[in-house]
Amino acid sequence: MSGMWRVADVVGVHEETTTARTIRLRLPEPVRFLAGQHVDVRLTAPDGYQAVRSYSVAGATPPDSLEITVDELPDGEVSPYLVRDLAVGDQLEVRGPVGGWFVWRPEETSPVQLVGGGSGVVPLMAMVRAHAMAGHPAPFRLLYSVRAPESVFFRSELETLARDDTFDVTYVYTRRAPDGEPVGRLDAATLAANVLNSGSDPAVYVCGATGFVEAVSGWLVELGHSPDRIKTERYGGVGGAS
Amino acid sequence: MSDYLDGNALAGPLSEVFSIDITAALGKCGGCGAVRALAQAHLYVDAPAKILRCPSCGGVLLRLDERGGRLILDLSGFAHLTIQVG
Incomplete structure (x- = not known):
């Protein structure tokens, strides 16, 4: 769970996009995981300098494996290494x-609206997977704001999961869209048209960059969602968002 | 003021000291009385210590200073914490 640093083995890597990669880690002991949680990753240079960053967990496979999905920040101190250099057999x-x-817990029964911007989709994906894994009956909706079609993480899995009646995903393309689909930043009207109605009192989770999170939470409150039902997470980690 | 993170990012460092997650606790600001989960307060990490500020009044709620194998945790900005147990 927590409390100390452990050495994990890198047992798999998978490129999500040209700048992002999913890294599968195996820990030395069983992992307790709630969908939405993050891990801190610590790198130590040969001279002893250490850098710590937080990464959302995209999913876990009991008993001891979990996946993080890392988007490369070009000026980052840690993410370029994780995305470009780390290989199966390495340790972290x-x-x-x-x-x-x-976090989302399967014992919660209310409908759930997820709103993700860019790599903010990662902890939300953990919730989508936990919901599917549990065969949970509550309606789950994901609104995913993303730069372009090729920037989408987890696309084929999301399409597969959306065949289930209880889950649906809507994409908002901010820079370039597939033919015939609109392009533009998420705004209040698009949000209103694509999220669960506040009347069903959904639990809402919003994750993305600070500006995205603040705009979306403000619009949700204007739509009648109670601030108490909205949980937010901005990306970044201890030591800076890199 | 510089960019900030969520108090959520303190979950790792605080897991070094507490056996349960403290970032989900509700903290009452000793300055303005606002009540919010620690995870939702604003965390500044540019200073030598990590500083958690009240989003309502900007007052310092928590200061976490880690150096030389010692950890100094100053919670004096809170009037109190409400922690869900079990």
């Missing part, structure tokens, strides 16, 4: 999974 120091706030 990991603390967690941790966090008890931005």
